Amino acid sequence: MLIIETKNLTYTYPGGIKPSIRDVSLTIEKGEFVILTGPSGCGKTTLCRCFNGLIPHFYAGQLEGELTVAGLQVKEHPIYEMAQRVGLVFQNPENQLFALSVEKDVAFGLENLGMPREEIRKRVDWALQMTGIEELEERAPHELSGGQQQRVAIACVLAMQPDIMVFDEPTSFLDPLGAQKIFEVINELNKKLGVTVILVEHRLDLASKYADHVIIMDEGRIVLNGRPKEIFDSETARLIGVGIPKATQLWQILRENGIKLESIPTSSEEAVRLLREVLKT
Amino acid sequence: MIEVKNVFFTYPTGVEALKGISLSIRNGEFVAIMGQNGAGKTTLVKQFNGLLKPTKGEVLVDGVSTRNISVARLARKVGFVFQNPDHQLFSETVEEEIAFALRNFGFKENTLKKRVTWALNLLDLTEYRKTSPFMLSGGERKRVALASVLAWNPKVVILDEPTIGQDHRQKEILRQFIVQLNAQGKTVVIVTHDVEFVAECSPRVVLMAQGQIVADGDAKRILTDPNVALQASIVPPQITQVFLGLTDLGLSTDVIDVSEATKVLLEYLEGGNR
Amino acid sequence: MSVFEGFRFRHVSSPIHRRDPRVKFLYVLVSFIAAIMFNELPLLLVLFFLPTPFVLLAGVQRQWLRSLRGAMFLASFLFVFNLIFGFLSPENIPKTMSPPEYAFAMSLRFLDLVESFSIFFLTTSPDHLSLALEQSRVPYEFTFAFTTAVRFVPVLAEEAQTIMDAQKARGLELEKGNFMKRVRNYIPILIPLIVSSIRRSLELAEAMESRGWGASKKRTNLYALKMRRGDWVLAIVSLLFLVTVIYVRLYVPVPTFTMLLPK
Numbered sequence: 001m002l003i004i005e006t007k008n009l010t011y012t013y014p015g016g017i018k019p020s021i022r023d024v025s026l027t028i029e030k031g032e033f034v035i036l037t038g039p040s041g042c043g044k045t046t047l048c049r050c051f052n053g054l055i056p057h058f059y060a061g062q063l064e065g066e067l068t069v070a071g072l073q074v075k076e077h078p079i080y081e082m083a084q085r086v087g088l089v090f091q092n093p094e095n096q097l098f099a100l101s102v103e104k105d106v107a108f109g110l111e112n113l114g115m116p117r118e119e120i121r122k123r124v125d126w127a128l129q130m131t132g133i134e135e136l137e138e139r140a141p142h143e144l145s146g147g148q149q150q151r152v153a154i155a156c157v158l159a160m161q162p163d164i165m166v167f168d169e170p171t172s173f174l175d176p177l178g179a180q181k182i183f184e185v186i187n188e189l190n191k192k193l194g195v196t197v198i199l200v201e202h203r204l205d206l207a208s209k210y211a212d213h214v215i216i217m218d219e220g221r222i223v224l225n226g227r228p229k230e231i232f233d234s235e236t237a238r239l240i241g242v243g244i245p246k247a248t249q250l251w252q253i254l255r256e257n258g259i260k261l262e263s264i265p266t267s268s269e270e271a272v273r274l275l276r277e278v279l280k281t
Numbered sequence: 282m283i284e285v286k287n288v289f290f291t292y293p294t295g296v297e298a299l300k301g302i303s304l305s306i307r308n309g310e311f312v313a314i315m316g317q318n319g320a321g322k323t324t325l326v327k328q329f330n331g332l333l334k335p336t337k338g339e340v341l342v343d344g345v346s347t348r349n350i351s352v353a354r355l356a357r358k359v360g361f362v363f364q365n366p367d368h369q370l371f372s373e374t375v376e377e378e379i380a381f382a383l384r385n386f387g388f389k390e391n392t393l394k395k396r397v398t399w400a401l402n403l404l405d406l407t408e409y410r411k412t413s414p415f416m417l418s419g420g421e422r423k424r425v426a427l428a429s430v431l432a433w434n435p436k437v438v439i440l441d442e443p444t445i446g447q448d449h450r451q452k453e454i455l456r457q458f459i460v461q462l463n464a465q466g467k468t469v470v471i472v473t474h475d476v477e478f479v480a481e482c483s484p485r486v487v488l489m490a491q492g493q494i495v496a497d498g499d500a501k502r503i504l505t506d507p508n509v510a511l512q513a514s515i516v517p518p519q520i521t522q523v524f525l526g527l528t529d530l531g532l533s534t535d536v537i538d539v540s541e542a543t544k545v546l547l548e549y550l551e552g553g554n555r
Numbered sequence: 556m557s558v559f560e561g562f563r564f565r566h567v568s569s570p571i572h573r574r575d576p577r578v579k580f581l582y583v584l585v586s587f588i589a590a591i592m593f594n595e596l597p598l599l600l601v602l603f604f605l606p607t608p609f610v611l612l613a614g615v616q617r618q619w620l621r622s623l624r625g626a627m628f629l630a631s632f633l634f635v636f637n638l639i640f641g642f643l644s645p646e647n648i649p650k651t652m653s654p655p656e657y658a659f660a661m662s663l664r665f666l667d668l669v670e671s672f673s674i675f676f677l678t679t680s681p682d683h684l685s686l687a688l689e690q691s692r693v694p695y696e697f698t699f700a701f702t703t704a705v706r707f708v709p710v711l712a713e714e715a716q717t718i719m720d721a722q723k724a725r726g727l728e729l730e731k732g733n734f735m736k737r738v739r740n741y742i743p744i745l746i747p748l749i750v751s752s753i754r755r756s757l758e759l760a761e762a763m764e765s766r767g768w769g770a771s772k773k774r775t776n777l778y779a780l781k782m783r784r785g786d787w788v789l790a791i792v793s794l795l796f797l798v799t800v801i802y803v804r805l806y807v808p809v810p811t812f813t814m815l816l817p818k
Contacts, residue, residue, distance in 0.1 A: 040420055040448045049761075058764055080770035088765040091446075094710060095758035098703045100682040107777040114771030121777065142709050146318065156766060172446050175318045175474040176516040202448050205477065205519050241450035246477070246519040246539055253543045259550065268519050272526035279530055279549065332720050352723045361724040367754070368714070369721045371746035381743070385726030415750065429725065 003164060003196050004028040004051065009065035011046060011055055020046040022220045024065070030163070033190045033197045033210050035228070038217035039241050044200045047217070048168045050074065051198070053082035070163050083109070086164045087157030091172050093149035097141035102133070102152050105141065109160045127159040130193070131185055147178035154185060164196040165189065171203060183207050205245040208232070209267035216242055229264035247271040282308045282437065282468055283329055283359075288338035290324060298324040299335075300492040306470065308436070311463040313479045313500070314472045316489035317514045322472045325489070326439050329470070330359040343436075357386055360435035364442045366426035370414040375406060378414050379429045386433055400432035420451055437468040444475045456482055480504060480518040480537040488513050505535050571613035571678045575786040576687035579675055582793040586671040589800045594649065595809040596660045602667050606674055615677045622673040626666060634662040652811040681705040690780050703759070711752070718747045 009024040021043040028034055036044050049055045056063040057079050067074045070085035090096055099105040103124050110120045128134045131151045141149060150170055157165060167186060171179035183199075187210045190197045201207045208214070214231045216224040218240050224231050231237055232248045247265040251274075254261065261278060265271035283306040290299035298321045306312055314322045327333040328340045331352040340347045342355060363369060372378040379400050383393045401407045404424040409417060414425050423443075430438065440459070444452050452475075460482060463469045473479060479486060479500055486503045488496040490513040496503045503509055505521045517525065520542050524534045532549060536542050571579075589602055610619050640647070641654025648657045685702040689695065719729070722743045729740050782790075803809065 038448075039450055041418060052765055054761060054764060058761065078769075079764045080767045083765055083767040083770070088761075090758065090762060092758060095755050096762040098699075098706055098759060098763070100680075100685065100702060100706055104682065104777060109766035111775050111777065112767040112770045114773050114775050117775060117777065117779065120775065124777065141706065160767065169446070176476060177317060177514055180516070241448065241453075243449035243452075247523060249539045250520065250523070250542055253539055254546065257543060257547060259546070268522035268526065271523045275523065275527060275546070276530070279527070279546075327720070330724055332724060351728070353726045353728050356724050356726050361721075363717070363721045363724070365717075367751055368718045368747050369725070370750075371743045382725035385728070433726075 001030045002027050003030040003070055004198075005066070005068045006050075007066040009047075009050065009063070009067055011050065011063045012061055013046075013059065014061045016061070019220055021050075021217075024217075024220075024222055026215060026222060026225060028196065028198070028213070030196055031190070031194050032213050033187070034199065034213040034215060035204070035207060035211040036198055036200045036215045036217070037202065037204065037242055038223070041219075042217040043220040044217055045168055046220075048088065048166050048198070048200060051164070051166050052086040052088045053077065053079040054088070080112070083162075084113070084160060085162050086166060087160060087162040089150075089153050089157055089165065089167045089170050091169045093146055093153050093173065094141070096153040096156065097149060100140055101138050102141065102144075102155075103128070103137045105152060106155045106159050109156060113160070123159045123161070127155040130158060130189070131155040145178075146173050147181060150174065150178075150182055151185060154182075154189075158189065158195075162195070164198065166198045166200075168200045169202070170199075171201070171206075176206065179203060179206055183210060186210070202243055204232075204243050204266070205247075208245055209270065216240060228266055232266060233264055282306055282310075282343060284339075284341040285325075285328065286339045286341070288325075288328060288335040288340060290328070290333060291336045292324075298492055299328075302338075302492075302494055304487060304494065304497065306437075306468060309463070309466055309468055311460075311469045311482070311484040312471075312487060313482070313484045314470065314487050314489065315474060315476075315479065315513075315515065316495075317474065320489040320513070321492045322489055323441055326361070326441065326470060326472055329437070329439060330361050331355040332361075353385065356382075356435070357433065358435055359437045359439065360430040360433070361439045362427055362430050362441065362443070364445060366422040369426050369429070370422060373413060374411050375401070375409045375414055375417075375425050375428075376411065378425055379432045382429055382433050388433070396432050396434075400428040403431060404428040419446065423447075431462075435467075437470065438462060439470045439472070441472045442474070443471060444473060444478050452478060474515070476504060476516060476518050480520075488515070490514065501535065501537055504537055507534075569613045569678070570785060571609055572680075573785070574678075574789055575780050575782055576675075576679045576684050577691065577780070578782070578786045578789045578793070579679060580687070582789060582796075583671045583675045585793045585797045585800070587668060588797065590664050590667040590671070592800055592804050593809065594652075594657075594660050594664065595811050596652070596656050596663065597812065598803075598809055599660055599663045599667060603663060603670065606670060609674060613674070613678045615674070618677055619670070619673060622669065622677075623666060626669045630662040630665050633665055634658045637661040649811075652813045656811060656813050686776075686778055686780055689774075689776055695774055707755070711748070714751060715744065715748055718744050718751075721747075 005027050007025050010019050010022045012019045024047060038044055050067055051069055053074050056075060063075060072082065074082060097105050099108060106124045106127050107120050110123055128137060131154050133148065133151050133155060136144065136148060141152065171182050174182065183206060186197055186199060189195045199207060208228050211228050214228045215222060216231060216237060223240060224234060224236055232244050237244060245266045247268055247270065250271060251261055251264055259278060261274040263274065265274055285302050285304045288299055288302045291297045302325060314325060316322050324333065328335060328347065329342065331347045331350065334348055343358060347355060370378060372381060376397055379397045380393055383396055388396065401410055404427055406424055406428055414422060443455055447455065456478065459469055483500045485498065486500045487494055488503055488509060495513045496509045504517055507525055510517050518537045520539060521534065521537050524532055524536050528534060533545060536545055593599060610616055637658035638654055641657045645654065648654065685698055688698040688701065727740060727743055
């Protein structure tokens, strides 16, 4: 069942000379884990902001084409309506937390919706539990590490129980271990709760093992769209300059040397498994 | 060039960030200071240009203790490119921005003009000479910040987390640039947690954890050692992880890049076939 | 600036800290009115020592003293100013007191005002305060602006420090030069700080919108401030206080030290 559908989506920021995204047509199924990637400036951030209505409602400018998210025509619904179906987690953890305690921040969205207090309490506790940060409930955001702050930001969005969660380079400011933890949390949300995930990332070596759908953009257009293994093997991906996981690169060179692995690995665990089969014979 | 002698450092808030660090960096070395966020990497490099002074112990730059010179005078020798270029940019044009430090250091107008042109050229920014730095993209602003530091030709260049927020191609370009800088004789120190980036440049690695140095030496040796990785809470390069998972088959784990990995695997298979 | 020390909140709990901020504010307001109503030194002295039990109960003596110390500068200035004023135009000051007593009274009144507000901020956490604001009729935009500002103060302070470091590392010397040069040296610090604040505001706005800002006219709240017994006690005490103050002002002849001195 489709949960996001776009047709020829084109958008130019006010004062922009050329469109940031052009002719973007894609479909995303409910429950998918999508990775959206591409070189800096390719339009992935712009596309994210279309999904929850920041474009065209917050950022003026011309949005052409069709965009349906969770059954709603984005152009016709205000952001606060979209926010109940699509959550957006941004790059910088610090600038998403505005309250003086974690639980107040997580409650923010629900308070905006005018939910009754008992319901808010339940959802806040649930969101903190899902992201593994119950012990941080009463802490002030400034005292937390970047990784903890980002998990709070995820809880803030999760509390609103959206069907779709979009993550715009959420691990930019984190070290690899911190990044791994965030990807694990996101994966849990996708596998356990069925939340449709759209993850914008450069760190394909860490994130691609979770994805079942990869979209690569370049210069505002979609260039590749399909299953991770096919995409990473494509010459186009290499030419665009996307960071293909080393495990995949290894598979490619082995293939050139006449060694065939059963399938294409994107993570080290997969590579280990596939290599064992070949090496044992 | 830079000598750190048993340095301890505690922040005014009471946090002890450096617990007995000793290290020497020679002229012309290429060093990567690595470790988790919070290990003390940035605190350590801030000792190199005098922004922070040791609570105990000494830091010598070119033989002079950092306690005895001002930050401005140390900066002349030790350039520091901060993580976020927006913390430095303030001028009306890129040209002005690059000239800022040169003016502070008292460069004469003629030399100043030449150095600005040179720096613009070096970082491919000539077309933006008269542009406002605020109009540029994130990657371009990073280049302006870098240009503004290289302009005064410091002997040592410190880059704090230069790969953050960069896409794959930008990191490639940066890597080549840094290697070239080092080849030209500059002492280069990068602070980073990007293990793949370091695996590709192969500098000397100083690995820190909780305010102490846990390992110091060849990049390959350190990044392929699983015990060290555990101690410092770092994730080894993906290729190394693959080989760490195949140790029971007798394969060496001393591998960090793809071509080496291929060679090892091919040799193993040939050995099996005989 | 040590006068601000007296206004910073510390994470402590006491019967005073736990009081509803709205009631505490009522008390502060009454103290304010009391200080303004009287210019007689004996009463101002009483008002000065009146909050002492609250201060001790809350355990904030040290910070409170520090705030007073900080206010001393302005208080002494007021003293000197009023002294000169009193001597130069004695017809403009109350006949019941000598110029020195008048000057003393005026500066003490200032200290009384500083004191009452200081105790309020010392014993009320910012989130407690913002909760009180949310529950009063203050429009949510203002409460939100207040809370966000408080939340980002430490962030801005750190950022200012980083910017100073970054510019110092480019040879900027903040301590050198004459006054004009020093002021100009702060431009490389202020501009990045301002630009960064503007960027931050944009990111905050995006995050706010994305979490349903403006979805409902009636915003609810995770917490509710409830008036407890101690709050009602304080409220009644404040009202009695107010009534007493008005009564004394209207019906009780208040002496001054000048009057009490033998001629």
